Every structure is written in C-alpha cells, then in structure tokens.
Amino acid sequence: MTIMTPAPIDQQQQEDEEMLVPHAVPHADLAENNNHQPMDVVAQPETANTVEPVEDPSPSRFTWRIDNFSRVNLKKLYSDVFVVGSYKWRVLIFPKGNNVDYLSMYLDVADSTSLPYGWSRYAQFSLAVVNQIHNKYTVRKDTQHQFNARESDWGFTSFMPLGELYDPSRGYLMNDTLIIEAEVLVRRIVDYWTYDSKKETGYVGLKNQGATCYMNSLLQTLYHIPYFRKAVYHMPTTENDMPSGSIPLALQSLFYKLQYSDTSVATKELTKSFGWDTYDSFLQHDVQELNRVLCEKLEDKMKATVVEGTIQKLFEGHHMNYIECINVDYKSTRKESFYDLQLDVKGCPDVYASFDKYVEVERLEGDNKYHAEQYGLQDAKKGVLFIDFPPVLQLQLKRFEYDFMRDTMVKINDRYEFPLQLDLDRDNGKYLSPDADRNVRNLYTLHSVLVHSGGVHGGHYYAFIRPTLSDQWYKFDDERVTKEDPKRAMEEQYGGEEELPQTNPGFNNTPFKFTKYSNAYMLVYIREADKEKVICNVDEKDIAEHLRERLKKEQEEKEHKKKEKAEAHLYTIIKVARDEDLGEQIGKDIYFDLVEHDKVRSFRVQKQTPFNVFKEEVAKEFGIPVQFQRFWLWAKRQNHTYRPNRPLTQIEEAQSVGQLREISNKVHNAELKLFLEVERGPDLCPIAPPEKTKDDILLFFKLYDPEKEELRFVGRLFVNNTGKPSEILARLNKMAGYDPEEEIGLYEEIKFEPNVMCEPIDKKLTFRASQLEDGDIICFQKAPATDNEEHIRYPDVPSYLEYVHNRQVVHFRSLDKPKEDDFCLEMSRLFTYDDVVERVAEQLGLDDPSKIRLTPHNCYSQQPKPQPIKYRGVEHLSDMLVHYNQTSDILYYEVLDIPLPELQGLKTLKVAFHHATKDEVVIHTIRLPKQSTVGDVLEDLKKKVELSRPDAELRLLEVFYHKIYKVFPPNEKIENINDQYWTLRAEEIPEEEKNLGPHDRLIHVYHFTKDTTQNQMNFGEPFFLVIHECETLAEIRLRIQKKLQVPDDEFGKWKFAFFSLGRPEYLEDSEVVSNRFQRRDVYGAWEQYLGLEHTDNAPKRSYAANQNRHTFEKPVKIYN
Helix, strand or coil: CCCCCCCHHHHHHHHCCCCCCCCCCCCCCCCCCCECCCCCCCCCCCCCCCCCCCCCCCEEEEEEEEHHHHCCCCCCEEEECCCECCCCEEEECCCCCEEEEEEEEEECCCCCHCCCCCCEEEEEEEEEEECCCCCHEEEEEEEEEEECCCCCEEEEEEEEHHHHHHHHHCCCCCCCEEEEEEEEECCCCCCCCCCCCCHHHHCCEEEECCCCCCHHHHHHHCCHHHHHHHHHCHHHHHHCCCCCCHHHHHHHHHHHHHHHHCCCCCCCHHHCCCCCCCCHCCCCCCCCHHHHHHHHHHHHHHCCCCCHHHHHEEEEEEEEEEEECCCCCCEEEEEEECCCCEECCCCCEEEHHHHHHHCCEEEEEECCEEEEEECEEEEEEEEEEEECCCCCEEEEEECCEEEEECCCCEEEECCCCCCCEEEECHHHHHCCCCCCCCCCCCEEEEEEEEEEEEEEEEEEEEEEEECCHHHCEEEEEEEEEEEECHHHCCHHHHCEEECCCCCCCCCCCCCCEEEEEEEEEEEEEHHHHHHHHCCCCCCHHHHHHCCCHHHHHHHHHHHHHHHHHHCHEEEEEEEEECHHHHHHHEEECCCCCCCCHHCEEEEECCCCCHHHHHHHHHHHHHCCCHHHEEEEEEEEECCEEEEECCCCCCCCCCCCCHHHHHHCCCCCCCEEEEEEECCEEECCCCEECCCCCCCCEEEEEEECCCCCCEEEEEEEEEECCCCCCHHHHHHHHHHHCCCCCEEEEEEEEECCCCCEEEECCCCCCCCCCCCCCCEEEEEEECCCCCCCCCCCCCCCCHHHHHHHHHEEEEEECCCCCCCCCCEEEEEECCCCCHHHHHHHHHHHHHCCCHHHHEEEEECCCCCECCCCCCCCCEEEHHHHHHCCCECCCEEEEEEEECHHHHHHCEEEEEEEEEECCCCCCEEEEEEECHHHHHHHHHHHHHCCCCCCCCCEEEEEEECCCCCEEEEEECCCCCCCCHHHHHHHEECCCCHHCCCCCCCCEEEEEEEEEEECCCCCEEEEEEEEEEEEEEEEEEHHHHHHHHHHHCHHHHHHHHHHEECCCCEEECCCCCEHHHCCCCCCCCCCHHEEEEEEEEECCCCCHHHCCCCCECCCCCCCCEEE
C-alpha cells in the first residue's frame, strides 16, 4: 500500500492554467454508465518508459489521502505518480466536477507526452472514494480501457454527487480528509499499428466514423450470413444510382469491399444513404433498433424483386399467445410473428432459463380473472408458445433495464451463459405449441456473439463470429479482425464478476473484484438443418456487372492515387492562373486578391522536365503559342495578400520545373503557382507580350457597381511608374463600357486580414508616389452622385469591401425549439448588440427590441449555452458567435414579457408552494429587485397562492436530495439564493410549531428506502414534525399517518428509524422518541432525523423548476 499526498499547490496552479477544453463531441465509444469519457489534459512530462510486460502482471492498489479537501480551489488535481506493470500512472480529479454536479475522477497516463509515437497500453482498473465510517458504503467503479495518445486518460465524469461527497454525515469527507483508492491491472496487448487483418485472418474490418462501432458489429454479423449477403447482391440497382442516395447500392458496395478489399472499409456512403449527417455518426444508437429498422427498410426495398421475402425466410418466426380458462372449455389464441426475441437476463442464469421464463404460465385469478366472452370472469392461465423458429435466430439479451428504485436505466452485468448448441426441442418440445411442426428439428449452432463493453450511457461494441461455423472464432472490432479461441468468444462474454488475487496483504485487504462490463447483448444462432442453405457460396457471379465495374473503377482510382502519392516526390504540381480565371472568380467565389489557386488548371509535371517543354503542354491545353506566353511568379506579401510579383527570366525558363519550384518557393511545397500573361491584338488573337522595363508596372483592375452591389474583374494594364492615374482614366472607362469622359473614383485594395484596408488614390500623384507596384489591385467606380445615395447601402468600394469581409448569415432559432431554424438574417459581424436585437425585433414584428433576449450556441453539444447574453453584454455580433476557438452561425432568441435591462435588475426564483390542506404542489416564478429579502418573496407569494386561512404565515426552505438543509430567515437577501441546484419550497407554518412547549422538539422527518446493496436512498418530500416529551413512536405513527393520508394496509409495512450521521437505528412502538433527539451539538439539523422506510411508489415526475429533483406524491401544476 502506498499513501500519497497531493502535489504542491504551486505546481497544481501551474497545471490548472494549462487546462484544456474537453473534446468537442463525446468520444465514439464511451465506457461505463457514468458518462466517463476521455478529456484532453496536459500531463507532466516524465521519462519515457517503453517496457512491454511479457505477461499480465498482478493488480496494484494506490491510496491517495487528500487533506483540507474542501479548501482545494483548483479545477483539477493530480495525485503523485505510481507505477503498475512498468508503466507510470496517476489519478486526476475535479473536486468541483468537470462541468457537472459530480466529483469527476480519471486514471491518467502520467508520461503520455513523452512516450514514443503509436504507444498504447490496456488496463482494467477501479477507482474508489473510501467511506471512512462504513467501508461497505465505499463508492467504487470499475472499467477498462486501451490508453493511447488520443485518449491518455479515462474514467468517470459523474463519479458521485457532490452533495453526497460534501455531506459530512455520509462519511466520505471526515475531518476534511478525502481518501481515494485506485486498483490497476495492466494487460498485455499486441502492436496495433503494424497489424494486417487481411493477412492474419483473411477478413477486413470496418472504419469507425465516430461512434459507429455498434453499427459495425451488426453489419459484420449480417455480412457473414452468406444467404443474406447474396440477397443484398441480387437487389436491383442501376449504374445511374448513387450509393449515398440508395441503401441497396450502398450496402452492395460495402459488402463487395468487405469481400474483396485488402484494407478496412469505410461506411460513410452507407450512413449517407440512411440520411445521417456527421453529427449522427457521433451519436450511439440502439443496435437492436438499428437491426430492426435496417431489416424493415431492406424488406421494403426487396418487394417486387427476385429476392422478395428474403428477410422473412431468414429471420421470421411465429409464436402463439394464448389464454385458456381452467374451469370452462374456452381458449383464446393469437398468432404473432417475430424477427428477434427479447430474452430476460435479470434472474436468469442462462439462455434456457430465459426461454423457460418466456413460456412461463401466468395464472389469472382473484382480482385478475379473465373475462371470457360467454362465461364472464374466469380463472385462466395465460402464456406464449412457439409455432415455428426461423433458420437464423436472433436473440436480443435484455442487458439494459429501467430501475424503478433509482428512476434510471441501468445495465445488467450479471453472469449469463449461452451454449454453443441450442436445443429448442428439449424436454419433449416444451417451448412448442400444439400446432408446431414436430418434424422440424430445432437444433441451433452459435454463429455470432455481439458484445457491449461499458455502461448504460455509452460503451464500445464488437462481435465474435464463426463465418463458416468451424471451430475458429474471429473478433471483429471496428478496423481490426483477430483470431480468437472459443473461451474468449463465449465464456469471457458471460458477464458477472472476476476476482483477482490480492498481492498486498495488510490494510484494507479485500480481494480485487471487478464487474465485467464486457458481455454479450445479442446472439445469432443458425439452425443445423438450414446450415448448408444459409452458409452458402457467394462469388462474383452474384454481383451485378455494373457494380463490379463501378467498384473496379473505384479501386483503380484508389490505386492511381496511391501511386501518385508514392511518386509525389518525383513530380511538381504547376497551377496556372489566367485572365479568364480572374474573370470567373472575382465577385462570385472571391472578392479579395485575384484568384483561388485550387480552382485553376493544374498540371502534374515531372521535376526534371525542362520548363520550355512544359510551355508546349500549355500551348496544347490553352491554344496559346509558346512565343506568346509570359509567366509570372506569385509572391505572398507581408500583409498576407498574394499577388503576381515578377515575370520569369529567360535563364529561369531554361531550367527544369523542379529547379524553378525551388527558386519560387522557400517553404517545402510541391506546388508551383504561375500567372500566364497573354496579350491579344485587335482581332483578339494572341500576340507577343510587350517588353517590360524596370519602370513598367502591371496593375489589375476591378469595377464596382453600387446600384447592383457588384464587383467584377475588368482587366489589367501596364503603366509607367512615373505616369499618373489621370492619364489612364479613358482606358479604364473603355474597360468598364462607360463614356470616355465619365468621372470615376479609384481605390487601392491593400489588404483584408485581419481588417480591410482600401484607400482612395490621388489621381494627380504618380504611381510611384502612390507606392503602386507589380501585382497591385485598383478598384474603381463611377463617382458617387450626392443626390442619389439614400437607397444605396454601400456607396463606395471601401464600404462594400468592409461589408463583404464582415457579412454573416445568422440562423435564428426559438429557445423553445432549439433544433429548428426559425429564420435567417444577413448581418455584419461588426453589428453592435443593439443592431442585432433591432433586426430580430423587426423580423418578429416586435416594437420593443429590449424584450429580445439572445442565447449563444455551443458548437460542441449543438445546444444553446446555459447562460443567455446580458443586455449589451457583448460589443459585436462576432462576440456572440464565438465559442472557444470555433465560430458558430446560430443564435437562439426568446421574447420576454418585460424589457431585458429591467429583468436583469430583478432576481427570478422558482418556488414550489406546498398547500397546507390540498394535495398539490404549485411552481411559482417570483421576480423581485435583487436587494429584496426572503420576507418580500413570501409577501409576493401570498398574493398568488391560496392560503388555508387569511392570517397564515409562510416560510421558505432549501431542499436538497430530499433533505431540508435550511429555513431562510425573513431578512436574508435573495440575490445569492441559488434555485438551480436546490429546490426552494414555501409552506405554511403549522400552528403547533408556533406554540412549542419547553420540552417539545421540532425534528426533521425524511423518507428513505434501500437499494439492492442495502444503501439508504432518500426520496419524496421531507417535512418538520413537533414531538412531545413523553410521546411514544406508536403515538407519533398515528399523527404521521394522518398527516400523509396513507392507507392502513400500506402504512403497516412502513418502518421507523432514528438516523444520526447516516446510520439508522430502528425504533419500537413503545420507545419514547424525544429521548433520541437530545444532542444539540450536531453539525446541522439534517444530521439527525426520523426516517420513514418504505417503497417509493410515487410516479417519477420532476419539478419544472428543477429537473433533477423528484416530487412526492402530490401532482405538479406550473403557473408562470
């Protein structure tokens, strides 16, 4: 055992400053049911350690004791480094939660930043917060993960609620000390990077798009049912279909590549054919649902084709639901079909036990008698029997269930066995109906095991498959396919717990037991009698000619690109821009600079090719004779613009293409960018370029039309730098098609990043004096008419370019419907807060823009951010759209009933009012000035609620996790009251509490129940109760029953316990309860309470004010 202290505070602060933003999208394969997920964190550099353990070592336990825990003000805290399996590890915690109200805890590879490229290690581990009162209440969570550079830590974002952790009565934080334990077992792994699945197994995997491993495991299973694959190949498709728009063609294409490709296959075409976008690919869906939806879709597409009915033939079975009366001759039956069977895991040790439960007979008697048509209410038996089973039997194991005690979905990790051979004719055909054909032998052999590793909120999926039903199993895990033995494919997927020997005797010496979170959730069996038909031969003749040609072409293109990539060092890409490209792009694709080089003609030329030879290729391509070509090099200027800089010299043109690229490009880049200058005569035929002297400069011209808000390229000119712009005005008017005497204004486009710089040119100064040079751009327009400017938004070139540079189409969504665009507005990123809300108000027909409240968009979650934008809280639209290092184009709006500045001066509280006599809870929104007191809140509430009597007094309580933590004094200011995490409850003060005798006590009474592990869980609404000096529990029980109006039969099952510091002591009816409540030195009143133990039968609703708090039995109404 090792006891470590936290790292020095100054070191922690330094690390805290390096805190990175968690991943934008939840990682593909989250493990375990508490959303634990990888986080980008900066590890402390340690010396690289690359020792590979030869065999799996024993687990090691690390204990971390953190003193003065409540005073830790860091976002995250690292433990000291400890070594397991020759590797360096540390524990990472977020004491106040990683953006959640839970302690967040992860296992981190301590030296991840200094490990060699491609490192990977696999570990099973548990993390625990030790309960220092009762060890059995220690919170321990287990998982497993393959750590690598991208996922160097793994753990639990929601490890345990902060409310429980910081509650001193719970026993986790004692004397302000927290004890954390980590158990780590490192497993040996094969080198992931050099492994070749096709070479090792003959099969290839499927690429994971983000979170599509669940789909990959299902697709591999379906692909390896050859009869299904053959049917897919025979679905009619045509050469004009596109895979991204046709599910049959996309599936054919995928199956073909799985059959003939040497490397893993992408699934993007298939998911596009499903209509999914990228975001869908990062969401895990239910595999069973996908299986049904996909098969239904294919069944529909197969109608009226040669393969119609294939899905039914393979997967469809039938069962009979029956109800049979016991005392009269009456039986009701109904035949139903199924494509898969849902089998219970909970309470069933194996598949046979699940089938036994499936056909279990239910007795309908007593209050539950069956109403038989002519016989009235009758005792009856009800059940299900199977008429026939399909050739391919899909068994969905119910690993995920709703836990009513905890009001949440949970994963069932219990051990559940399944046989290699499944005999459904066992015990004389006890699963079969009388109508079943007994000549069909229902003996099945296991074909595939689909596995889920993780918990209810995410995890990783993979499949073990026997493609030919031989003894050899294969594991299909996304891109990787490996050979596996039967034990790994079957026994190790049963689930349950695994116990590892304890190697460190001494303190806290408990065996290292961890739940196996990897277990089977779907089984596919094939009937022995249909084996030859289902596992049939599928070859090229089953594949349509157009599909073979299409995929052959795709493969050739892939090989060609691969070859190009391999030979890239021998070639130079030359991109040639011409006047025609400038004319096509300026004003459409681009507005600044001259051309987008990715959209011009490019040539792939061997580096040793003489440039003069390349010119001949250009002559063929463009029809420009070699002697009429002049090429210019482009240069990137210091202001980040990109312009033609100078023409090539004769010496340079005599060099090879490779040498020329090196001259032009100082950075390592395989591209050479050129501008081809072609001069044309009166007949528009190419002519020799004019001789260029050192005083000649080449200028490019753009024309702006303010009426049309249009900018276009009109040509280029050589000018002498000693000349003046006034000398070329007639030529510019001719370019524009204007009258020769038209008055025009000239502007130089200087730069556009980060800001636009476009300045007027003095026509009387020389070009040299205006600092114009080769490649510069002059924008010109008709001189603005002073009397015609009202309807023109951008009267001159600078204002138009400013607009183009900053324009932004914003998608506005109502905060009530955050998934749907409501309207779009084109705005400038320089718009002020007032500009934006005015445009929105105008769009909505609202007179008062100050009633608009905007909320920014979270680019990672694709949801509104939790906090809205304050009134004039940001300067510009650009500030509203930025989220970390990303820019969004979405804003959410809401229309308030009062102006936002007024609302911001108010404090809004959601208060749940509990009526004294009526069985209801009503949520009220209270808005008061921030300097108001609790007394003001209660006075305001009195005007809105119905009181049991006019002189009733109210009080305000803070309720957290079904305990009363505070009664607010009437003079307390409301500004700092938080109703986001705590429920605010208002109620009348009972008369008996106002007249307490000297020996009466006011105690807390809470409801609680016990879960399967005997942990106490509070629920329902807590309340106060006055107890008198000599009052027994029997007397108090009667008062509580009357108060809560619980029926006798139910109340008789309730137990009563005195709780102190979280420990229950059950009470007898004869006990005087006030004797228990004598201590006055308790930390808080909630540490001692009377507990009512009973089942939580309340419907699982939530306060609208606070979605994560359960109500008691009272119905909720919302009045806002």
